[in-house]
Amino acid sequence: PPRSTLFPYTTLFRSNGQTISRADFDNKLESSPIARNVLQQMVQEALITQYAADNHITVSDADITAREDQIKANYPGDAWNQMLTERGLTEDEVHQDIRLSLIIDQALQHQVTVTDAQIAQYFARNHAAFDTPATVCASHILVSDLATADKVEALLKARGTGAFGALAQQYSIDPGSKSKGGVLPCFKRGQMTPAFEQAAFTLPVGQISQPVHSPFGYHIILVTSRQDAQRATLASARDRIRLALINQQEQPLIQPF
Secondary structure, three states, X not given: OOHHHHOOOOEEEEEOOEEEEHHHHHHHHHOOHHHHHHHHHHHHHHHHHHHHHHOOOOOOHHHHHHHHHHHHOOOOOOHHHHHHHHHOOOHHHHHHHHHHHHHHHHHHXXXXXXXXXXXXXXXXHOHXXXXXXXXXXXXXXXXXXHHHHHHHHHHHHHXXXXXXXXXXXXXXXXXXXXXXXXXXXXXXXXXXXXXXXXXXXXXXXXXXOOOEEEOOEEEEEXXXXXXXXXXXXXXXXXXXHHHHHHHHHHHHHHOOO
């Protein structure tokens, strides 16, 4: 076969007689703490998968979905997708992590005990952590001056909310939401500037706001949905608490395993 097939990407960089070879890059990469951590993680995943096969432990797609739903309960609104983006994770990677976690659960289940009394005690001590805060999902068009804001508001009143996305792409100066038609991640209180938050939490769903001034400029806001705060009950929090207690007990057991 041609040399390029036997030795792909031999030279990664060349400029004015200086080169960086694949070997240089690999040596630099492999000597870094990041590479050692990645290798250790890959080895652990391989060993856990091998253990599952040797001990006839199976994890179904339904098992993975059920565990993911339990975890997602801690991320209201769009917080789950935000978390994945911030950590650079894909759904497939999350499913693989959950699969390995469920294998460990089965391997260590005889060393872990969670009782109803422990769950009730944990709930009594950490009740507020399981309450769901009020959240709002909204879109906005951000402009720099009041005259433009008034113009956009008038166009929306004439064309209807169906034109919001197109007008956001045309007029908004917010680089984070402009290309998405003004759509923002869902948010809870304390995450936006006071004026924006006040408007978003009081504006009727589906209604266009008047221009709202903030340190960033003038916003035209469209609230697309709102979820009221919900106070948790022991029944609603039971599965999440049980999972948290299992994780607590498993942590010192995982590395020896």
